[in-house]
Amino acid sequence: MSYTTVYDVIVCGGGTSGVAAAISAARTGSKTLLVERTGVLGGQMSLSGPPGFAYARLFNPQGKRDIGGIVEETYQRLYRSGHALPHLRYPIREKAGYGFSYVDPDWWVDLIFTMMEEEGVQLLLDSLVVGVTKEENKVTGIVVENANGRNEIAGRVVIDCTGEGYVAIQAGCEITVCQGTKCSPILWHLPWTGWTGNGFYSTSAPIRSSFPLSS
Ligand SMILES: Cc1cc2nc3c(=O)[nH]c(=O)nc-3n(C[C@H](O)[C@H](O)[C@H](O)COP(=O)(O)OP(=O)(O)OC[C@H]3O[C@@H](n4cnc5c(N)ncnc54)[C@H](O)[C@@H]3O)c2cc1C
Numbered sequence: 001m002s003y004t005t006v007y008d009v010i011v012c013g014g015g016t017s018g019v020a021a022a023i024s025a026a027r028t029g030s031k032t033l034l035v036e037r038t039g040v041l042g043g044q045m046s047l048s049g050p051p052g053f054a055y056a057r058l059f060n061p062q063g064k065r066d067i068g069g070i071v072e073e074t075y076q077r078l079y080r081s082g083h084a085l086p087h088l089r090y091p092i093r094e095k096a097g098y099g100f101s102y103v104d105p106d107w108w109v110d111l112i113f114t115m116m117e118e119e120g121v122q123l124l125l126d127s128l129v130v131g132v133t134k135e136e137n138k139v140t141g142i143v144v145e146n147a148n149g150r151n152e153i154a155g156r157v158v159i160d161c162t163g164e165g166y167v168a169i170q171a172g173c174e175i176t177v178c179q180g181t182k183c184s185p186i187l188w189h190l191p192w193t194g195w196t197g198n199g200f201y202s203t204s205a206p207i208r209s210s211f212p213l214s215s
Contacts, residue, residue: 003141003154007033007122010142010155012129015043018161019112020070025159026119033153034121035144037128041116043163046109053108054088054100061097063090074111075101083107124153132158132171139171 009025011018014036022034040046045053055075060066078084085102093099116123124144131143133152141154160167165175 007031007155009157011159011161012167013161014041015163016045021159021161022121023070023115023119026121032121035124035127035129039125040109041112042109046105052102053105054102056100057098058101059099077111078103078107129167
């Protein structure tokens with residue numbers, strides 16, 4: 001099949017990880033599409049987070065920075081405009097083992113839509129990714145359903161930020177849902193070509209027996 005548009009990068013899922021992936025991709029000059037099933041960006045941050053949401057774990061128990069990049073960039077923009085609280089540094093959170101940096105989720109959403117425009121990320125909202133297109137073993141795009149029906153979108157790189165490994169599962173990746181003390185129950189292990197790490201951080205991670213669990 002020939003497509004009128006082939007994206008360099010398609011990001012599936014517009015939660016905190018998806019928007020960061022899309023911004024990063026767009027900054028490399030990649031033609032980037034972000035697909036989100038709801039009408040708003042942010043995922044847990046905007047849809048089911050508490051009234052005040054905190055970026056957790058920006059600093060480690062020694063008070064040294066663990067996470068920076070786009071997280072810190074958005075935090076700083078919100079802080080400068082009065083929509084974030086100062087970083088909570090140790091020793092106040094010493095016992096918990098990590099710190100918090102509170103941001104206002106509503107202003108965060110406003111900022112993220114602004115950043116999407118600034119970076120030239122194309123958005124496809126209210127659209128559910130229901131599958132992928134493949135040539136042999138290679139993912140060549142996604143299948144989405146929305147008010148326009150079911151359509152294919154071509155992309156050279158497809159990034160799964162659905163929080164549940166949904167797209168990877170559709171692509172037929174082998175998946176292990178870790179449980180109990182082996183590892184965090186909200187980490188997925190996705191051993192595909194060139195990938196050996198714990199690849200997906202999921203917020204809800206229901207254990208579904210229909211998933212292709214590896215032994
Ligand atoms: C109740 C609760 C409170 C939390 N509090 C904090 C906190 O205070 N601080 C903190 O740092 N972390 C907190 N976390 C953890 C934090 O929410 C997650 O680490 C973070 O949301 C992970 O981001 P994500 O983008 O990977 O996934 P999500 O935020 O889950 O985003 C996934 C996105 O993908 C979309 N999506 C899913 N499937 C599809 C599909 N098939 N097609 C299109 N789009 C799709 C979803 O609509 C969603 O927008 C909390 C989690 C929960 C559940």
